[in-house]
Amino acid sequence: xxxxxxxxxxxxxxxxxxxxxxxxxxxxxxxxxxxxxxxxxxxxxxxxxxxxxxxxxxxxxxxxxxxxxxxxxxxxxxxxxxxxxxxxxxxxxxxxxxxxxxxxxxxxxxxxxxxxxxxxxxxxxxxxxxxxxxxxxxxxxxxxxxxxxxxxxxxxxxxxxxxxxxxxxxxxxxxxxxxxxxxxxxxxxxxxxxxxxxxxxxxxxxxxxxxxxxxxxxxxxxxxxxxxxxxxxxxxxxxxxxxxxxxxxxxxxxxxxxxxxxxxxxxxxxxxxxxxxxxxxxxxxxxxxxxxxxxxxxxxxxxxxxxxxxxxxxxxxxxxxxxxxxxxxxxxxxxxxx
Amino acid sequence: xxxxxxxxxxxxxxxxxxxxxxxxxxxxxxxxxxxxxxxxxxxxxxxxxxxxxxxxxxxxxxxxxxxxxxxxxxxxxxxxxxxxxxxxxxxxxxxxxxxxxxxxxxxxxxxxxxxxxxxxxxxxxxxxxxxxxxxxxxxxxxxxxxxxxxxxxxxxxxxxxxxxxxxxxxxxxxxxxxxxxxxxxxxxxxxxxxxxxxxxxxxxxxxxxxxxxxxxxxxxxxxxxxxxxxxxxxxxxxxxxxxxxxxxxxxxxxxxxxxxxxxxxxxxxxxxxxxxxxxxxxxxxxxxxxxxxxxxxxxxxxxxxxxxxxxxxxxxxxxxxxxxxxxxxxxxxxxxxxxxxxxxxxxxxxxxxxxxxxxxxxxxxxxxxxxxxxxxxxxxxxxxxxxxxxxxxxxxxxxxxxxxxxxxxxxxxxxxxxxxxxxxxxxxxxxxxxxxxxxxxxxxxxxxxxxxxxxxxxxxxxxxxxxxxxxxxxxxxxxxxxxxxxxxxxxxxxxxxxxxxxxxxxxxxxxxxxxxxxxxxxxxxxxxxxxxxxxxxxxxxxxxxxxxxxxxxxxxxxxxxxxxxxxxxxxxxxxxxxxxxxxxxxxxxxxxxxxxxxxxxxxxxxxxxxxxxxxxxxxxxxxxxxxxxxxxxxxxxxxxxxxxx
Numbered sequence: 001x002x003x004x005x006x007x008x009x010x011x012x013x014x015x016x017x018x019x020x021x022x023x024x025x026x027x028x029x030x031x032x033x034x035x036x037x038x039x040x041x042x043x044x045x046x047x048x049x050x051x052x053x054x055x056x057x058x059x060x061x062x063x064x065x066x067x068x069x070x071x072x073x074x075x076x077x078x079x080x081x082x083x084x085x086x087x088x089x090x091x092x093x094x095x096x097x098x099x100x101x102x103x104x105x106x107x108x109x110x111x112x113x114x115x116x117x118x119x120x121x122x123x124x125x126x127x128x129x130x131x132x133x134x135x136x137x138x139x140x141x142x143x144x145x146x147x148x149x150x151x152x153x154x155x156x157x158x159x160x161x162x163x164x165x166x167x168x169x170x171x172x173x174x175x176x177x178x179x180x181x182x183x184x185x186x187x188x189x190x191x192x193x194x195x196x197x198x199x200x201x202x203x204x205x206x207x208x209x210x211x212x213x214x215x216x217x218x219x220x221x222x223x224x225x226x227x228x229x230x231x232x233x234x235x236x237x238x239x240x241x242x243x244x245x246x247x248x249x250x251x252x253x254x255x256x257x258x259x260x261x262x263x264x265x266x267x268x269x270x271x272x273x274x275x276x277x278x279x280x281x282x283x284x285x286x287x288x289x290x291x292x293x294x295x296x297x298x299x300x301x302x303x304x305x306x307x308x309x310x311x312x313x314x315x316x317x318x319x320x321x322x323x324x325x326x327x328x329x330x331x332x333x334x335x336x337x338x
Numbered sequence: 339x340x341x342x343x344x345x346x347x348x349x350x351x352x353x354x355x356x357x358x359x360x361x362x363x364x365x366x367x368x369x370x371x372x373x374x375x376x377x378x379x380x381x382x383x384x385x386x387x388x389x390x391x392x393x394x395x396x397x398x399x400x401x402x403x404x405x406x407x408x409x410x411x412x413x414x415x416x417x418x419x420x421x422x423x424x425x426x427x428x429x430x431x432x433x434x435x436x437x438x439x440x441x442x443x444x445x446x447x448x449x450x451x452x453x454x455x456x457x458x459x460x461x462x463x464x465x466x467x468x469x470x471x472x473x474x475x476x477x478x479x480x481x482x483x484x485x486x487x488x489x490x491x492x493x494x495x496x497x498x499x500x501x502x503x504x505x506x507x508x509x510x511x512x513x514x515x516x517x518x519x520x521x522x523x524x525x526x527x528x529x530x531x532x533x534x535x536x537x538x539x540x541x542x543x544x545x546x547x548x549x550x551x552x553x554x555x556x557x558x559x560x561x562x563x564x565x566x567x568x569x570x571x572x573x574x575x576x577x578x579x580x581x582x583x584x585x586x587x588x589x590x591x592x593x594x595x596x597x598x599x600x601x602x603x604x605x606x607x608x609x610x611x612x613x614x615x616x617x618x619x620x621x622x623x624x625x626x627x628x629x630x631x632x633x634x635x636x637x638x639x640x641x642x643x644x645x646x647x648x649x650x651x652x653x654x655x656x657x658x659x660x661x662x663x664x665x666x667x668x669x670x671x672x673x674x675x676x677x678x679x680x681x682x683x684x685x686x687x688x689x690x691x692x693x694x695x696x697x698x699x700x701x702x703x704x705x706x707x708x709x710x711x712x713x714x715x716x717x718x719x720x721x722x723x724x725x726x727x728x729x730x731x732x733x734x735x736x737x738x739x740x741x742x743x744x745x746x747x748x749x750x751x752x753x754x755x756x757x758x759x760x761x762x763x764x765x766x767x768x769x770x771x772x773x774x775x776x777x778x779x780x781x782x783x784x785x786x787x788x789x790x791x792x793x794x795x796x797x798x799x800x801x802x803x804x805x806x807x808x809x810x811x812x813x814x815x816x817x818x819x820x821x822x823x824x825x826x827x828x829x830x831x832x833x834x835x836x837x838x839x840x841x842x843x844x845x846x847x848x849x850x851x852x853x854x855x856x857x858x859x860x861x862x863x864x865x866x867x868x869x870x871x872x873x874x875x876x877x878x879x880x881x882x883x884x885x886x887x888x889x890x891x892x893x894x895x896x897x898x899x900x901x902x903x904x905x906x907x908x909x910x911x912x913x914x915x916x917x918x919x920x921x922x923x924x925x926x927x928x929x930x931x932x933x934x935x936x937x938x939x940x941x942x943x944x945x946x947x948x949x950x951x952x953x954x955x956x957x958x959x960x961x962x963x964x965x966x967x968x969x970x971x972x973x974x975x976x977x978x979x980x981x982x983x
Binding site: 041044048052055056057152153154167168171172173176179180183186187188194232233234236238239240242244247251252255271273274281282292296297301304308311312315316319 | 472473476479480481483487488490491492564568571572577602605606612613616624717719721747749754757763765768776777825828
């Protein structure tokens with residue numbers, strides 16, 4: 001409650017770029033709270049990744065080496081992996097390793113896990129970032145246009161077409177969309193390559209597979225948010241000023257619809273991080289996603305552990321970026337939120 | 339469900355229950371909507387296929403035919419055959435049972451685990467509950483597929499591991515939902531009563547909370563089953579789910595993708611099956627969720643022929659006479675129509691008024707009398723589907739009946755609006771100064787600096803202290819009174835001839851009200867600006883205005899000089915309004931005077947006088963014929979059959 005009363009002052013100062021004590025307090029509180037959450041989340045993630053191996057029923061080393069391996073070999077491997085040490089020491093060793101960039105050694109290739117990850121990560125990041133950019137660039141113009149066309153119950157048929165199309169597109173999982181795109185553009189038309197990461201045109205299908213579903217969902221949210229904002233009193237004021245329609249929609253309505261869009265956009269982006277796993281497997285994309293599936297199938301646990309951790313950090317980073325962006329765009333909500 | 343329906347008050351999120359109808363009836367009603375019916379049919383077809391297909395076609399689906407290996411579609415094999423010559427069409431159909439069954443099983447696990455995690459905070463102590471909540475909040479931030487991969491590693495590759503993985507991956511979302519629902523229900527009176535009565539926590543959750551969150555949970559589980567189905571297809575596609583010789587859609591898809599160049603149908607058929615089944619669950623769940631929180635669908639207005647006033651009839655002369663250079667606004671027979679569920683509704687029914695330069699005219703009436711809509715209609719701010727019609731709508735000699743767009747600059751600079759709620763009437767994401775300056779940049783062609791200077795100057799004119807600093811601030815940094823001043827300053831950015839102020843003081847406290855009214859009055863006298871002040875407060879209007887229009891049910895029932903308001907009002911409604919104003923002499927030991935009855939709804943206007951049902955003087959004539967607004971003295975018009983001076 002105290003933070004509420006402090007808010008207007010804090011925001012005033014923030015808006016002017018001044019540094020007052022109220023500003024400091026509110027923003028420090030926000031930063032501390034957010035950092036706290038981040039640290040706890042990272043710790044939970046680390047612990048979960050560590051616990052993963054120990055939660056596997058039976059002996060993972062035996063599972064890797066197969067039932068025919070000799071007990072001596074299993075014992076030796078256990079020793080190599082440090083699995084014969086007490087749990088707390090393993091945990092300490094694991095934490096120490098993570099903070100020094102040492103994720104252990106891949107059982108399959110014998111390469112350091114960190115090296116495998118740094119080879120594969122860029123391809124996955126490219127895919128996710130491009131797909132997100134495409135999704136946003138498609139969704140915002142389409143959503144705004146649809147809200148303007150269908151506001152106040154106008155153009156029922158357009159609304160129905162848009163809503164049903166976007167519902168269907170949003171409900172199709174990315175890997176099925178990928179298969180459909182491969183069929184249409186790769187097999188049928190032969191326009192685009194369907195596997196691998198070579199030229200710029202090899203990006204088109206994987207990026208579209210990832211982007212279309214979220215774009216459909218996001219466009220629908222943009223429309224709904226815009227419709228709500230268009231009902232707002234201040235839009236009526238803008239209309240009473242007799243501004244041009246474009247100015248009313250783009251300058252007055254859209255910025256106020258962005259907050260909710262961004263909140264959802266963050267969820268979509270972190271879901272996209274996971275979606276790359278499937279899409280990479282459809283397109284034989286040399287990223288983390290194809291690697292993690294191979295290593296799960298090969299029971300290469302140190303590698304799985306490392307990649308799960310990287311994905312988790314990716315999701316946490318997205319959430320952090322979204323929260324900070326929200327705080328900057330709409331200071332009141334961020335500082336009030338607890 | 340039926341056993342609890344007597345005590346049930348549903349949580350408001352995400353489903354709102356329609357009052358007084360059994361759960362079964364409501365679900366049936368959903369099936370009667372087009373979307374609900376088709377989604378229900380689709381879902382039924384998928385479920386029937388899941389039951390019947392393995393019984394009917396298992397033999398066809400597993401028959402190995404070495405003479406027909408890896409064929410494309412043909413009349414013998416509609417979708418072709420796989421690497422062992424097995425018919426893929428039948429394999430896709432038979433795979434329905436395993437795909438659906440595993441998805442439902444996973445959903446069950448997700449809901450069960452979610453329910454346990456979600457109700458746990460209500461059962462265990464506060465500290466432990468908070469820990470559970472925090473963990474769920476962290477888990478829910480991770481995408482489901484990532485959690486599924488994590489659990490797939492732990493539970494192992496295969497159908498069993500995948501069911502557990504998808505189930506546990508879905509649990510955090512259901513836990514969050516259950517927490518929200520439980521929190522919503524826990525606030526209710528009957529829970530508090532049970533708690534006071536000493537009912538145990540566990541028993542409260544079991545007997546009082548769970549039954550009341552069952553419905554939204556079931557709806558969300560239906561949608562969740564669609565998600566589980568897609569997730570499972572994903573895991574099987576990756577090779578982490580169902581293992582040979584079993585097969586589900588995901589596995590068929592994975593096998594088919596390898597040969598997509600040769601034989602695309604093998605990949606497309608299972609893909610289509612997954613999408614159809616996924617959509618069936620999704621759409622059905624969404625239809626139910628929407629159906630249970632049903633809102634009224636608004637109808638459409640039939641296109642009416644635009645009524646063009648005959649310019650040469652008798653009313654024309656009177657109108658012409660009024661429309662001299664001194665008249666700012668001249669309106670005849672203004673109507674506002676909206677489409678309603680049961681045909682068009684007309685909340686403003688034939689308002690006629692004119693305002694002279696520098697005149698202050700008040701409009702009073704109860705809420706719903708159509709006074710605010712009249713103001714918006716005059717300003718041409720009614721949006722579709724609403725429709726404004728008038729025999730005449732002249733502003734400063736310009737005919738506005740053709741629409742406002744052609745006269746954008748005139749309206750922008752000469753016609754100012756002040757709205758009721760200053761808290762919401764400014765754009766919260768833009769600075770006040772910019773919002774003021776925008777108007778003259780748009781209509782006056784001023785440069786950014788000039789517009790800024792004018793904005794600061796206008797803020798100063800409405801006595802906003804430190805206007806330079808204030809112009810740089812955001813609306814939420816202004817108090818209500820300051821915002822309303824800024825709103826007036828916005829109106830003053832042009833050179834207004836008319837300010838329409840719609841309840842400008844209602845949202846403000848009494849001392850600020852007075853300041854704002856005084857400000858409006860000083861603008862009027864200084865710049866000869868006409869003011870149309872809309873208010874439900876007779877006292878306010880009487881103080882500020884020279885003339886008062888009394889509105890009832892979308893009509894002006896009396897038009898009189900405000901000096902006559904207290905003693906000379908002729909319409910029984912006006913008198914009742916005046917009598918209802920408490921003043922210093924009001925005996926506070928008596929109940930305050932009220933007007934008996936309620937205003938008529940615009941949807942059901944009576945044939946005769948709309949006030950008749952509440953009027954002490956009403957006779958048969960009043961119920962049969964609607965009285966016209968006729969003169970009863972100089973500047974005094976009344977629409978009443980019983981108005982006698």
